Amino acid sequence: MAQAALTIDLGAICNNWRALDALSDRSCETAAVLKADAYGCGAERVGPALARAGCRSFFVALAEEGAALRVALGPTPEIYVLSGLMPGDAALVREAALTPVLNSMAQIRDFKATLAGRSCAVQLDSGMNRLGLEPAELASVLADLALLRPKLVISHLACSDAPQDPMNAAQRAAFKAMASALPGIRRSLAATGGVLLGPSFHYEMTRPGVGLFGGRPFDAAQPVLRLSLPVIQIRSLSPGEAVGYGAAWRAPQSARIATLSAGYADGLIRAMGDRLCVYAGAIACPLVGRVSMDLLTADVTALDRPPATLDILCPAQSIDALAAAAGTIGYEILTSLGSRYTRHYKGGEGR
Numbered sequence: 001m002a003q004a005a006l007t008i009d010l011g012a013i014c015n016n017w018r019a020l021d022a023l024s025d026r027s028c029e030t031a032a033v034l035k036a037d038a039y040g041c042g043a044e045r046v047g048p049a050l051a052r053a054g055c056r057s058f059f060v061a062l063a064e065e066g067a068a069l070r071v072a073l074g075p076t077p078e079i080y081v082l083s084g085l086m087p088g089d090a091a092l093v094r095e096a097a098l099t100p101v102l103n104s105m106a107q108i109r110d111f112k113a114t115l116a117g118r119s120c121a122v123q124l125d126s127g128m129n130r131l132g133l134e135p136a137e138l139a140s141v142l143a144d145l146a147l148l149r150p151k152l153v154i155s156h157l158a159c160s161d162a163p164q165d166p167m168n169a170a171q172r173a174a175f176k177a178m179a180s181a182l183p184g185i186r187r188s189l190a191a192t193g194g195v196l197l198g199p200s201f202h203y204e205m206t207r208p209g210v211g212l213f214g215g216r217p218f219d220a221a222q223p224v225l226r227l228s229l230p231v232i233q234i235r236s237l238s239p240g241e242a243v244g245y246g247a248a249w250r251a252p253q254s255a256r257i258a259t260l261s262a263g264y265a266d267g268l269i270r271a272m273g274d275r276l277c278v279y280a281g282a283i284a285c286p287l288v289g290r291v292s293m294d295l296l297t298a299d300v301t302a303l304d305r306p307p308a309t310l311d312i313l314c315p316a317q318s319i320d321a322l323a324a325a326a327g328t329i330g331y332e333i334l335t336s337l338g339s340r341y342t343r344h345y346k347g348g349e350g351r
Contacts, residue, residue, distance in 0.1 A: 002230055002232065002261040003230070003261070003340060003341065003342045004227060004228060004229045004230060004261060004262045004266065004340070004341050004342070005227070005228045005309070005341065005342045005343075005344060006225065006226070006227050006228075006313075006337060006341040006342070006343050006344070007225070007226040007227075007228070007343075007344045007345075007346060008041050008042065008045070008046075008224060008225060008343060008344070008345050008346075009222070009223070009224050009225070009226075009345075009346055009347050010045065010046065010049040010345055010346065010347040010348055011346065011347025011348060012214070012221075012222040012223060012224045012347065013041070013046055013049065013050065013212050013213065013224055013347075014049055014050060014052075014053040014347070014348070015222050016211060016212045016213070016214065016218065016221045016222055016224070017030065017032060017050055017053060017055060017208070017212050018053065018054075019220065019221070020192070020195050020206070020208045020211055020212070020218065021054075023195055023196070023202075024195065024199065024202040024206055025199070025202075027204065028202045028203065028204055028205060028206060029056065029057060029186075029204065029205045029206075030055070030195075030205075030206050030207075030208065031055065031056075031057035031058060031059060031080075031188075031205055031206065031207040031208075032047075032050050032055045032057075032058050032059070032207070032208065032209070032212060033058075033059040033060075033191065033207050033208065033209030033212075034046060034047055034050075034058050034059065034060055034065075034069060034209075035059065035060045035061035035062075035065060035082065035209070036061065036065075036335045037065075037335075038213075039209065039210060039212075039213045039215075039331070039334040039335055040334045040335045040336070040337045041213055041224070041225075041334070042343065042345075043060075043065070043068065043069050043072065044068065044069075044071075044072040045072075045345050046212075047069050047072050047073050047077075048072055048073060049347075049348055050212075051073055051077055052348065055077070056076075056077055056078065057077065057078040057079075057080065057205070057207075058073070058077055058078070058079050058080070059079075059080045059081075059082055059207050059209075060079065060080070060081055060082065061081070061082050061083055062081065062083055063081050063083070063086065063089040063092045063093055063096075063098060063100070064092070065081075066079045066080075066081045066092075066093075066096055066098040067092050067095070067096040067098070070096040070097065070098070075097065078099055078119075079096070079097075079098050079099060080098075080099045080100075080101050080121055080152070081093070081098050081099065081100045081101060082101050082123075082131075083100075083101075083103070084100045084101050084102050084103040084104070084107045084123070084131075085100040085102060085107045085110050085111050085114075085115070085120075087110075090110075090114040090115055093115060093118070094115065094118065097119075099119040099120060099121055099151070099152075100115075100120055100121070101120075101121040101122065101123050101152075101154060102120055102121065102122045102123065102150070103122075103123045103131045103132055103133070104133065104137075105133070105137055105140065105141055108122075108141050108144055108145070108148070109144075111148065112144055112147070112148060116147070116148065119151060120148055120150045120151070121150050121151060121152035121153065121154060122145060122150045122152075122153050122154075122182070123153075123154050123155065123156075124138060124153060124154070124155045124175060124178045124179065125155070126155040126156075126157075126171040126172075126174040126175040126178065126189075127158065127167065127170060127171045127174055128155075128156055128157070128158040128171070130156070131156070132155060132156075133178075135177075135178055138178055138181060139181070142181060142182075145182065150182070150185060151185065151186065152185065152186050152187075152188060152205065153179050153182050153185050153186070153187050153188070154187070154188040154189070154207075155171065155174075155175045155178075155188075155189050156189075156191065157171055157189065157190070157191070157193065157194050157197075157201075158171065160190070160191065160192075160193025160194045160196075160197060160201075160217070161193045161216065161217045163196070163197055168194075168197060168201070171189075172189065172200065172201060175187070175189050186203070186204035186205055187203035187204055187205070188203060188204065188205035188206065188207055189201055189202075189203055190202055190203070190206040190207070191206070191207055191208060191209055191210075192208040192209055192210050192211035192212075192215075192217060192218050193217050194206065195208055195211070195218075196217055196218065210330060210331055210334070212224075213225075213319075213334055214318060214319060215319055215320060215330035215331065215334065216320050216330055223314070223315045223318065225313045225319065225337075226311060226313055226314050227262075227311065227312050227313035227314075227337075227341070228309040228310070228311050229260040229261060229262045229278065229296065229309060229310055229311070229312055230260065230261045230308065230309050231258045231259070231260055231261075231306070231307055231308060231309060231310060232259045232260065232261050232295075233258070233259045234256055234257065234258045234259075234300065234306050235256070235257055235259075236254070236255070236256055236257075237251040237254065237255045237256070237257055238251070238254060239251055239252065239253050239254060242289075243257055243288050243289035243297050244288075244289025244290045244292065244297055245289070245290045245292060246290060248274075248289055248290050249274060249288040249289040249290075254301075255299050255301045256299070256300050256301045256303075257288065257297050257298070257299060257300070258285070258297065258298050258299075258300045258306075258307065258310065259295055259296070259297050260278065260295065260296040260297070260298060260310060261294065261295065262294070262295070262296060262312070262338075262340075263291055263292050263293045263294045263295050263296060264291050264292070264293055265293045265294055265338060265340070266294075266337070266338035266340055266341065267333065267336030267337045267338045268291055268296065268312065268322075269291070269322075269326040269328065269332075269333070269336065270290070270291045271325075271326040271327055271328075272287075272291060272322060272325040272326040273287075273290065273291065273325070274286065274287045274288050274289060274290075275287075275325040276312070276317065276321065276322060276325045277298075277317065278296070278298045278310035278311060278312050279310060279311045279312075279314050279316050279317065280300070280303055280307045280310055280311075282316065283302055283303060284316070285298045285299055285300045285302065285303065285310060286298065286299050287299075296312075298310060318330070319333045319334055320333075
């Protein structure tokens with residue numbers, strides 16, 4: 001079989017959620033962000049596992065994602081839609097019992113006209129200038145919000161992965177001041193990075209995302225993914241022979257080169273080049289040559305026997321290591337993992 005195998009450890013995801021939950025006190029609920037198909041890990045499997053572990057609230061980016069997650073979760077958990085109420089979403093929001101996070105005065109008007117009496121939340125712009133109401137806008141719609149009775153008010157930190165950045169404290173102060181106009185409504189400011197900033201950022205709900213899946217800035221996370229790549233062929237090279245497009249790598253000495261079944265079409269970004277290894281157990285085998293659409297090449301001279309597969313994601317090499325080699329972030333690696341992988345799940349609630 002030429003398909004690479006992606007193993008997703010649901011137990012590790014649940015344990016990461018528990019570990020993040022333990023960083024806030026009991027009065028603070030820990031939700032889970034499962035947008036982009038649970039960061040590429042499969043929301044229909046991850047969502048129910050987290051629900052069994054005790055998670056009661058979930059966030060997605062789109063109403064369509066929310067409707068699919070509702071099928072997987074059943075009627076009880078709260079599902080918030082971060083894009084709010086977009087044109088044409090009202091029927092889907094109603095049918096799937098979703099909670100749109102209203103981001104603008106126009107969305108508040110549309111919700112009042114089409115879904116008044118149903119569940120909603122509201123987002124405030126505390127300084128990121130991306131989504132949410134600014135202070136003057138909030139003041140102008142307070143009467144409408146009093147009628148709609150949103151159950152949650154949120155904002156989002158721009159620099160939470162840099163704990164010393166003064167933007168964090170500035171946004172916290174802005175959020176606190178704006179949310180004071182909505183007394184009695186639960187507040188949420190912290191995603192994964194905000195959870196790690198400490199209790200003053202937690203309020204009544206946190207909403208970790210990437211940290212559940214082993215990504216920075218949650219460096220204490222358990223590894224979630226193993227990506228095993230089949231070896232298609234191994235060939236012996238003489239000193240000076242080239243490998244791959246552009247003859248970008250030449251063997252400095254005699255070498256054995258394995259060709260692996262995966263490439264940039266599978267989310268292994270071309271820019272990572274030959275700055276990574278693949279692993280046979282604990283033995284590192286350097287990638288050589290360029291990443292192509294369907295193939296990678298690795299120097300397996302150090303191995304005693306020909307491997308059937310080699311791991312590019314494993315405890316020895318994280319999503320953030322791949323991201324650093326490609327000049328990007330772990331989020332992009334996670335959400336780019338390709339559809340050609342055979343996916344296997346293990347674990348459930350964790351321990």
